[in-house]
Amino acid sequence: MQLEFYKYQGTGNDFVMVDNRTDFFPKNNIELIAHLCDRKFGIGGDGLILLENDVETDFRMVYYNSDGNQSSMCGNGGRCLVAFAKELNVIINTTTFIAMDGLHHATISDDGLVSLQMINVNAVNVNQDYVFLNTGSPHHVQLVEDLENYGVKENGARIRYGDLYGEVGSNVNFVKQVDENTFSLRTYERGVEDETLSCGTGATAVAIAMSILDKTQSSTVNLNVQGGKLLVSFDKNKSLFTNVKLKGPAEFVFKGIIAI
Numbered sequence: 001m002q003l004e005f006y007k008y009q010g011t012g013n014d015f016v017m018v019d020n021r022t023d024f025f026p027k028n029n030i031e032l033i034a035h036l037c038d039r040k041f042g043i044g045g046d047g048l049i050l051l052e053n054d055v056e057t058d059f060r061m062v063y064y065n066s067d068g069n070q071s072s073m074c075g076n077g078g079r080c081l082v083a084f085a086k087e088l089n090v091i092i093n094t095t096t097f098i099a100m101d102g103l104h105h106a107t108i109s110d111d112g113l114v115s116l117q118m119i120n121v122n123a124v125n126v127n128q129d130y131v132f133l134n135t136g137s138p139h140h141v142q143l144v145e146d147l148e149n150y151g152v153k154e155n156g157a158r159i160r161y162g163d164l165y166g167e168v169g170s171n172v173n174f175v176k177q178v179d180e181n182t183f184s185l186r187t188y189e190r191g192v193e194d195e196t197l198s199c200g201t202g203a204t205a206v207a208i209a210m211s212i213l214d215k216t217q218s219s220t221v222n223l224n225v226q227g228g229k230l231l232v233s234f235d236k237n238k239s240l241f242t243n244v245k246l247k248g249p250a251e252f253v254f255k256g257i258i259a260i
């Protein structure tokens, strides 16, 4: 069988996209999904995303990590899927779609940047050395001294597989403050089991964590990720964050056909 796919990336977080509106894709085939995401034997990607029909919204997002397992929300993937939905003429420039963590509104601006509304956040677990929160996916956020030379893969894996998060695990973000409302971060992603060039739910988690820690007073936070720049904005009422938006580029890379 021949599979038509599209490849998108958002600040270097890259995804294989499949139009599954006819429901043909073998969704439980973990080996196949991992193979399609494999950078040497397949197409290559940090994840694979299906665009499916939904009765109540414009479309449904079904997200898999590159290990082939379905997972929770992917912020960059959601932004890329919005761009893909526009390419397929499923939407024009605004949309509401459904994902694992609920409804998402999104807009595409004239410059092609995609702004995606993320879930409200009110449970932020602040510890001495780290903050843990869920922005659609679970995130450990930790400030470090020397981010450029930090061992993200080894320390991320240690925390992800350590006692703190048990079987379920967590994504792990290491952060450095740049100025009052700018932070650099590097993320170890659960399900990719490596550092990725960007993580949208991670950037969102870092912005909220830095606000909770009073590292910034701004409700618009710039995030420098390894693959580019993201912007997170929110309304804050004590520890409740609403109207959370993740904005950044979401770009088509190539399309193709692969035998499966």
Ligand SMILES: N[C@@H](CCC[C@H](N)C(=O)O)C(=O)O
Residues within 6 Å of the ligand: 013, 065, 071, 072, 073, 074, 075, 076, 077, 137, 138, 171, 189, 190, 191, 192, 198, 199, 200, 201, 202
């Ligand atoms: N890259 C994503 C996060 C994807 C989900 C994560 N790997 C998990 O399984 O928790 C993003 O942009 O948010």
